């Protein structure tokens with residue numbers, strides 16, 4: 001078999017790299033991480049004509065090869081390292097037809113690295129509306145490249161793109177610009193010292209903080225000696241380079257591109273007049289959030305009920321079909337209810353990811369950044385913190401990674417520290433089940449009480465984030481340069497394929513990530529709940545019989561009593577009661593205590609744990625919700641999950657830091673254990689105190 | 700008189716004349732904020748901060764504290 005062609009998709013943010021990537025690879029893609037860092041790496045396979053295969057990478061968006069963030073560094077490191085297994089045979093520079101001038105800056109830089117380069121001009125469907133015409137032949141000649149006009153929205157030009165990738169060997173590698181013009185003297189000395197190196201490559205090595213693999217280091221030995229210029233001088237030269245490039249680009253576009261403004265129709269202005277308005281803008285933002293929460297509730301209740309009852313009957317069916325024994329009960333009482341506790345939330349989590357994907361894709365998220373910057377700054381945050389805070393409602397991990405484009409370190413650190421307060425999808429399972437148990441049905445102004453409670457919990461999370469940001473801003477003594485720039489992309493109708501693939505990918509990784517932990521924990525829990533130490537457990541049947549000898553129990557009632565006696569004297573029961581004094585003031589019994597302890601690794605384990613404990617303790621198959629509703633408070637009588645204990649639990653989960661993965665990411669992003677430990681201690685303490693106060697007031 | 704971008708009103712246009720190179724990050728220049736380019740103030744958030752600009756077809760928002768380092772000359776239409 002012939003070698004695969006490595007194709008790197010490079011371009012400014014929002015030019016449609018991911019759309020092109022999706023069009024080329026379809027479902028043949030996987031998302032991982034670059035080794036050692038948490039930048040998302042998207043790669044996939046595309047079949048080309050004549051049986052050739054291409055390995056495609058969707059690189060992070062960047063405005064130039066002068067990196068200012070980890071994500072952008074990935075692009076440079078790949079382009080400078082010939083030994084990287086992903087080093088591109090061809091760089092496909094994806095650009096937006098409406099912003100060709102700015103997109104070409106990056107293009108000319110990559111050209112100067114003499115990598116075979118293809119210019120993909122995307123969003124061709126917008127040309128007519130914007131009155132743009134291009135002289136492709138002229139542009140190809142001036143830019144020394146091949147140009148493919150593509151519209152991923154209309155699925156046009158994809159075949160031609162594949163054709164051009166197949167013919168990559170015919171692409172010119174001539175540079176567009178003579179880099180030496182930046183500073184002839186300096187560059188001449190460089191050239192003499194490294195006669196075999198590309199001059200522009202050397203320049204990048206000098207100006208960037210690039211981290212090469214060991215293999216590549218020697219190639220650039222001695223370059224350090226050329227770092228003779230001061231930072232300020234280098235910056236001035238980089239500016240000169242930028243200006244030179246723009247001069248070249250302007251010259252080329254003067255002839256190659258005509259824009260007839262009288263033809264241009266633009267909805268941006270009309271939309272922006274309302275969506276970024278001083279009053280309407282905020283109101284609309286609030287209404288959008290409200291709609292999202294109501295929709296999450298309304299749309300997912302039917303599939304959720306269906307999943308819940310399916311899992312209950314699955315357990316029942318397994319008990320009937322398989323012979324009785326430890327394996328059957330492990331399956332029916334441990335694993336299935338445990339997994340059911342997470343599968344049930346697929347509809348809600350998928351909807352949440354869907355809404356966030358739509359907000360991002362449509363270009364609306366940038367408007368929110370614009371609207372919120374001033375307000376957020378007052379709390380020591382940046383307008384850009386709004387993106388982590390909103391996407392934190394899906395999961396804190398990608399949210400913390402999204403803080404990378406906050407330029408100011410203090411603002412970024414504070415954002416990282418407070419993001420775990422936002423209500424992530426792992427809290428959703430806990431919230432939903434408890435709300436269903438303790439908040440009455442019924443509607444207020446067309447919104448259900450339950451949805452409003454959920455909304456309130458989201459607001460509490462958000463409020464906690466903002467308030468602690470305010471405190472941190474006062475406490476932390478960090479000086480760093482402020483600087484803020486955000487691009488305002490055009491409004492776009494999201495592409496169905498992009499949204500669908502994002503939702504699919506995110507939901508899948510959430511379910512499998514959580515599924516693994518839950519599977520392991522439910523097996524351990526089942527074992528701990530089904531076995532116990534000493535005589536009390538071994539002679540359970542005898543003890544129960546004598547205890548209830550005077551009452552005439554039916555067989556069913558006896559089994560019930562036996563099961564709960566056994567549970568109480570199992571390993572888990574003993575542990576649970578040992579910690580009970582600590583959590584009793586919050587209104588919980590030992591079973592809830594176990595669920596809380598086991599969910600310190602990951603919150604979503606809570607429901608699964610309760611499901612497992614309760615099914616070991618009873619012998620009818622029931623839905624999780626009905627079982628929880630039937631639990632009785634051992635001391636006060638009445639339902640265990642009542643208004644007071646329910647609210648206390650909701651608040652506990654709103655504030656507690658219960659996610660190992662988040663702590664690990666915070667450690668990685670801040671490069672110190674100090675910050676994640678601080679989060680863990682403070683958030684847990686806060687959760688305990690708030691839950692305590694709530695329960696003592698409400699009971 | 701030195702007129703800066705921060706003084707621009709909504710809907711007004713100008714030409715960038717000078718950009719203070721020490722104080723303005725390279726990234727902003729790369730996004731098109733260069734002398735000679737046309738700039739229009741599209742929208743402002745409350746308290747005129749941040750500012751939503753159209754620089755030569757690039758739409759971006761920057762804070763007022765950055766805008767004061769960008770010198771402009773008004774165009775009269």
Ligand SMILES: Nc1nc2c(ncn2[C@@H]2O[C@H](COP(=O)(O)OP(=O)(O)O)[C@@H](O)[C@H]2O)c(=O)[nH]1
Nearest residue numbers: 014015016017018019123151152153361492495
């Ligand atoms: N009109 C139009 N919009 C497109 C086209 N391709 C992508 N988009 C939209 O452009 C936006 C950015 O696309 P995306 O692929 O996420 O860009 P990336 O940031 O470069 O990966 C999304 O809203 C897409 O729906 C196209 O060919 N035509």
Ligand SMILES: [Mg+2]
Nearest residue numbers: 017018019058
């Ligand atoms: Mg993308």
